[in-house]
Amino acid sequence: MLKYENSFWDNPGPGHLPRYERGPQRLYEKLTQGTNELDELLRFFRDRMSLEEHYAAELRQLSERQLNFEGFGKDEGATMKTAYRGMLSECLALSEAHSNVAMEIQSSLVAPLRRFTHEHRARIVASWKVVDQAIRQASGELVQVERNHRVYTQKAALAEQLRLQEGADSMQPAAERMEFEVKSRASMVTPSDHPLSASSQPASSDRSVEADADADVELQRQLLSGASSARSTKAMLPDVHGSLDVASIVLGNVALTRHEFHVMLQRMQVEVPQHDVRFGILGTFKGLISGESLAGWWCANYPTIVRSEDDAVLVGQSLLDQGYVRFMGRGSQFQSRANAYYQWKRPALEFQSDDENDDDDEPLSERRGHLSQAQSYERARREADEASSIYRDSVQRAEVVRTALEEQLTNYLDTMEAWELNRLMSIKSMLKDYAQISKQPVTAELAISERLDVYEESVKPEQDIQWGIENYGTGRYLPRPVLFRPYGLSVAEFQIFGVPLEEQLLVSHKDAPLFVAKTLSLIRKSSQSMAPEDRYRIWTSRVLLHKIHELRNVVNRSARVTLRQLRTFDVPVVARALVLYLLELPQPLCPEELHGPLRALYSSRSEKSSSDMLKSVAGLLAGMSYAHLKTMQELFKVICGSMADDEDEKRRIGFVHEIGRRLGPVVMRGREAGMGGGRIPELLVVDLIEHYADTLGAVEAERPCKPVPRPATKLPDDVSLHNLTIEAAAAAEAAEAHKPTSSVLPVPRHSRSSGDMAREQQSQRTAATAISGSASPEAAATEDSQTSKRDN
Template sequence: MSSFSNSFWSNDYAGGLGVLFGKLQQGVQENQQVLTICRMRADAEDLYGQKLDDITPATDRIAGGFSRDDGASVRKAYEGMRTEMGEAAKNHHKIASNIRELVVNPFGRWCEAHAQRVQNSQDDLQARIKVHDRQAETVRKLRSQYYNKCRLVEDLEEEDKLAFQDPLSEAAQSPKVKPTVVAKIPTIKEPEPEDEEEPIDLGDQMYQPEQVKKLLTHMLETIKLGETKVPILGTYLNVSTGADITEYIQTYMGAANVAYAEKVGQDLVDNGLLRLVGNVGSTFANSSKLNYQWRPKVFQITGIPEKKDQMKRVASLGIDGTDSPVTAVGELLSGWNPLNNPYPNETPGERLRREARESDERYKASVRKLDGLRCNLEEAMIDHLKFMERCELDRLKAIKAVILDFSGAISNVIPSLQSTVDNMMLFQETVQPIGDLRYLLENYQTGPFVPRVQVYENYYNSVDDQTYGVDLEARARADRKRVPLIVTTILMYLDNHYPDLDGDEARRAIWLVDVPLAAIHHLRNAINDGKVISHEVLDKYEIPIVASALKLYLLELPDSLVSAHLYEIVKTIYSTTAADTSEETRVSVIQSTLGQLRLANIATLDAITTHLTRLIELTSADESYITALATNLAPCVLRPKQETTLTMNERYNYRLLRDLFKHKDAIFGELKRASSQASRAQADPTRATPAAARPRGLSTDERGRQAAEQQKWQAITGHRSRASSPNPGANRMRRERSPNRMSGSAETRFPVSPSLHGHTNSGSLGSTGSGTPISSPTERRSTLTGNRGSLEVPGSAETSPVVETTSRPPNGSSIIAASENSYDATPALADGVEKRNSLGRSGRVPLRKPAAGGPGSLARQSIHGRSAMGGSAGVELSDRPMDD
């Protein structure tokens, strides 16, 4: 089921929150409607009871009548009617009292608290988004300034090359060049880019520079300007009282009260437009005794001449250029610079380079600040969204309880209203809080959680200082690997720590644990430096946090692992080949579609898929876990280019991931074979074939694109006459439990290389089909005939890359080395290592408490109970350097 924290996201963050808080405010209004019904019903019952109370006094005012007849039976009937009227009045008063005590008063207090909670969350998130947007605008401005400086430096370097050529060179001897031009050294004076004026906030509104100019001009023309004398200090010119400024703000700026007007005046002081004279401090107040002087900045903006004292001495000017009568001698001397140049003897080229470096540092620092604000905003959004989800569920439950209490307040008193009460009970039974919450999510969700990273864009295309948010191929080239180091390091770290967990359930659960975003961001900040990730850093965090950091890396990629350009093709595959095409044909089409990806994307997808399929097989995962795992990781593998209401309900990425789990060898085997042929063709051109020489990436030739489209459609539609595919349930990706697990043996082995060529490996934790544990690599190779390792490419030996198994190192693990011509970076399996049996322990993976000396709640506690063989042994992931 979806949740608030994964359903109300948008590119600008504010769009999704606007939809959510619109529905939450609608819920606040619904609370008031229910409360109004209960309150008015209580008033009606009270009024009805008062009218019934008036019946007995009205009959007593009539003289004679039944008071004169003592023994008649008619009088007894009359007195019974009077008594019933009194009892009815009491019952209706009791109904009104019950409704007020049980429903109106408690529910009214709860409604006020709920409305306050919603408003507080909305205000907090709006303030954070406002700060984030301001910083994003600052980043854009600094980026523009940085690029302009770099262009000026490049232009100056080109001009220097042309200006200082050797007179005897060919360019100097060209008849087209005049001798006078060669003799002169051109000097170009570049105008310094003027800083753009930034908008300012006055009260709750933001004023652009043009609006500020008009406002200040009108202020100077309307507000009375005078002068004031301060003892000892002297006379201040261009002074207005606080009362006059407050009156102007209330009259022309729409201030509702004096407090808001003082807030606007304080903003004028904080933005350097006013200053308090004759008193200590810089507080603005509505007082005729407080005087405020208009700064020279105001007269510069408006263009109005400033009134100055011509007899004032030069020494009395302030350091900042203001007309302060008294200035400290130290400040005056510290600001004295006769040359007015902090960088003497600096050439224009050196100045431009220095300014480029300074603008680069400002831009880089601004990007880091924006990244921190974005992370804090996303953490706050997820916290508030989870809290708002609980509040909305509580509101629906509260309305359900109100209807029940309301009906109980009536049914317990007046049996004659039983039909009405039954209807109301039926109404409250029809209220389904979970169903209403699901309806809200299905009809008003704006998109899943996909963070938008603002990366630092180096002018020279360098990505050495960052990992997250960088293009996958660019990151792989910087690491000189086919697969980025962050992917291989985390996968190898997880393989080495699987044996430390208690049972298969705990191993499977690390990919499904809902880790707090703050914990993931803490690890992200620790490894987001473009450097090699050490296992000492990862050891400080819980294993689910490490796995979630890999998922966050895939989510923050500029494009999904399977490019968004292929989303429509994948959609066509599953919408066209669902019923009328065999499974082999669909797998072939998927393989050819993935062949259009870049080599780094294919290698990374292969490494992740191999890791997960091995985990599924070794832990004997059932169908429900595979479904949950594919649903959780589907957005990390494939996302549409633009999220819409249609794509949010589509599950083509989930179906693609299921096929990758089920047919990994068939899909990636052909891709590996093609990669090996292409590598051999590059090494030996005489053996190159057309298939091996064809590039893998998307072609820019229109004719080649049309031919590829025709081949794709022929592959999709060419087998529609075949029978429907067999039951998919018969080929589920799971293994039978080993005899050790069935018998409850306390000793198991993990991990063991799964069979890749049809051999049944019936041991979940490392036993052979006969129940005998594999105790050595020799026995394992003899038992698993034909399975040469996880890096082997299916197919003949002529087209497969060479796979060699080296001797076992002292720690008991086997190292599998593959040819460097293959792009494969699949984790290599280690020998089996004994671990604790999972049958007697809980499979949950709790986030443990922080260890002493660790980074807060994210510290990873030391893991007890290592394998009996000692040391950590598991799957080792290796990657080769790139050849190109």
């Protein structure tokens, strides 16, 4: 059965950022229509009370009333509309009813419905204001992520450019070479770096850990850049803008940097029309601007942020509260009226930007860097590190806001469904009361009352809920996570959710991606001693979204996941987290190129035998990539194993169809998160479970590459990055020279072949040996073994 919580989500669309505006807005329009229906029904009862006093003539006129297009006239196919039409048609037969029915209608219907309508509308409007504000806040955080990512990329490119220039021009020692740092995630900090253990260690140990981390980052940067690309990278790096300038001034729902605010003030003082206005005995004031002109200027110049007059009023109120304009009248509220005048105050006229390198007439997005040749690399590296930290913090903050918003939206959708169901049930109850009141007249009205009973019984609130979802729903729940995309590194090294299966397979020592293997292993081990119905509840029980997000936030801090982490959560939470993991994949588990053939195959299912059908399905699944195929095989193998010893055929069949209904839209997730899709995804999942041996079990695939061993993440304690010699740097460059030189820029990790990855790991070990001067092959082998144990 469809639910509001999984039906009013916005299509993520292109890009990396999620969207949330359209679904809640569409639901709010539907709920507003419901209040209009209540108003329409309330007007009907009032009119009916009046018509009872005027007998047949007025009742006949009421029966001819047209349906309101904003109310019942919009619900074609809803049972409530059918009952309402029947109720109108019976008004003609009630023309001979007694006038005392009017008092019953007033006391039993009009007064309760009026009170319920007022409370219902107030609840809906108040809830929508809270949700709309949260959506706006989340949108602002996501926009800030894009801005910080752009600035971070520019700063990183500038640092790289200066490093190459200095290396080509001055040939300074390696200890003085410029470095660029990509900081590790918080969850990847070793126990010695953890804040809880810092108090028990001396200060020298802390400095040694920080030096080791810096040395490791420099080593990775040297290996990724390479001497072979130093000559041509300089010409291909993009131009870099000025220093990082984050939003420091907030006007309503608009966040601006000081330079943007400076440019905005200059434009407003020139472009907003000014007037000379006389104020009685005070005389004439020159250079005044009207609230209407100021609000119109904001709407015209910032249409994507200031989308309505209310948003412009909020911006104007912020200007007024922060002392940039003065209201020439009484009160402290900003008014967007033509006769409300404002005067620029001294802070607005004398406001200066902190950015001394930027032109005042040049917008932030077009500012160019003016770093002289004499500037050192240390400053560029420091700015790149600051930009990286700000970008990462904004990503983490945006993820917190996004997950909190999804939890809030889930609660909001559940609450709205309950309120909508309550509204329909209240209408149903009032229709029943109306039918009882109509039975009070003389015996001639008994036939009318019986027909009204039929109308009342024909109202199906649950059916109307389903109809409303099918006609007004905007899409299924399809989260789009915000990923940390490091400069020159693979996303799979920093997080799990939202990363393609192929990239996760490269860093997994299992046959399947590590998170899939670990979660299914925990489910399989935990369910061995359970009864069949308890095993079924692992996959079918409902779990709150915030509990799933708790598990997600624990394991999504790095590329590693262990059974120890997963055992702290209930098994149903782990199962639902696996489903969320599959939903957040950039590509569905069953690739989109197979959706068309599978739909065509199941559409002609009656024309083929069962064995031919299953062979065709197995043949299509054999065309999937190894990562997707292995993930699907492991998933359905565990599900089939949970039904192995269940002798209750009816219960087993019910579980299979329930799993098909739940996992079908996840496995065959389309590009558009619409409400359609039919039953083909459900039928596919049912066949994969009931005929696992003939479908997925009959497909064999060989892993295209072996897992990439993790490089040493730490240098010896007695070796510092600043102690590198020219010979050590030359050894690292010699190791890097074994790689192909067809590209002048580092190849992203997820796009390299297994051979390139292996050669890169060997180069990293060679460079680490040259740097330390004392590392032996036996020590490197021991460290690889320890890394493998930690992954397990």
